[in-house]
Amino acid sequence: MRKSDLVVAWIACLIPLAAEGAALPEAPGRWFIAPQISYYTTDHYWNKDGASQSLGSYGPFIKKEVSVYGEYGWDRDNTITFKTAIDALQQNNPGRGLQQSGGFTGFDIGMIHNVLLSGPYALSVYGQMLLPNGQRPAQHVPLVGYGRFGLEGGVLFGGYFNAVFFDTGLGYRAYIGYPSNQVRAYVTTGVNLASSWQGLISAYGDFGTNSGATFSSGNVILQPYYQLVQVSVGVRYRLISGFSVVPNVTLPVWGRNTGQGYSVGMSLWTDF
Known part of the structure; x- marks a missing residue:
């Protein structure tokens, strides 16, 4: 089964805060590129006690x-x-009117190393660097991205069968x-509905580890300490070999100190 038949890039593009990549390695010399457009809105948030306001x-x-999001198979x-x-943000400020800002959120570069590939199962480890976008809190409100250097690493495991797959990461x-360090996890599954259709569902969470973080970015979904669990549902339709479209919707389930909104998106998967 080719990687383009899975939900690998959907995890990274539909869910920017989830662990990126997947356990199944990309074939040597192959590219996977997945651009996406999305729209997020909320007029409610969860406070630090988890109460909706x-x-x-x-x-x-x-x-x-x-x-x-992109992947390149370096070797086996x-x-x-x-x-x-690139984000475009807007939020009203009662004292200053409508505030708008935009720019790159940052740049993530990483590598997935496959540890085990046995039958339909794969186990990998990953690491990535998060490069800042150069924005400063005093100059950009709402702030786009944290503007901080970061490192992330973890484990990926999945099972990939003819009609169904699952993929997990921690x-x-x-x-x-700042901001607070985070434990990040996801689990996703996909089911082939027809020759060109695939149903996708994922649950994922970000769990800040430092409740003492105090810096405020002026961005309700980018607080320095937050916890959030979301569920995403998507459908993949294969246009032609190597090209698919994936409309999706993401809904919040539980959170602390973060926005309580939903997002809709459309992704294009290309494999060559």
């Missing part, structure tokens, strides 16, 4: 994003990954300075 006169918060066991996104992200 209205943004009131500050809402709604809106994020429009264009992102791209190693896959190079990269990701970046990782740890550490930033220099």
